[in-house]
Amino acid sequence: MGKINCNYEDEITCPHCGYKDTDSWETQESGETSCNSCSKKFHVEIEHSTTYSSSCGEDDNACDFVDQPTENHPDYQECSRCENTHFK
Known part of the structure; x- marks a missing residue:
């Protein structure tokens, strides 16, 4: 298996097996979690991005x-x- 891209992704991605959690939006805090596919534990960091719009x-x-x-x-x-x- 090749390198798993698990940084700055739209969904939590298991660094062990590559499983993408389609319910990532339910995770409210950074911390330890386990994969729903391979059951291995890993750390999740939730990152937020802010954008702004303006008008006249x-x-x-x-x-x-x-x-x-x-x-x-x-x-x-x-x-x-x-x-x-x-x-x-």
């Missing part, structure tokens, strides 16, 4: 909306500065 403002007049019609949404507009969207 909540007032539609703060944005510079320009028409960006699509086939399904002819009234679609997007701000030329912040990409905030709305329908006119």
Whole structure:
């Protein structure tokens, strides 16, 4: 068996057998756990990532909306500065 990628994954991955736990979201704290497939113990570290979104403002007049019609949404507009969207 080759090297198992178990760092920065979307699911808890067993470093012993490679099993991916599809219920990883249920794990609330870092610590020792055991694999649901091979039963071997290993340590899990939960890592969080924060992202931010911003716009010109909540007032539609703060944005510079320009028409960006699509086939399904002819009234679609997007701000030329912040990409905030709305329908006119």
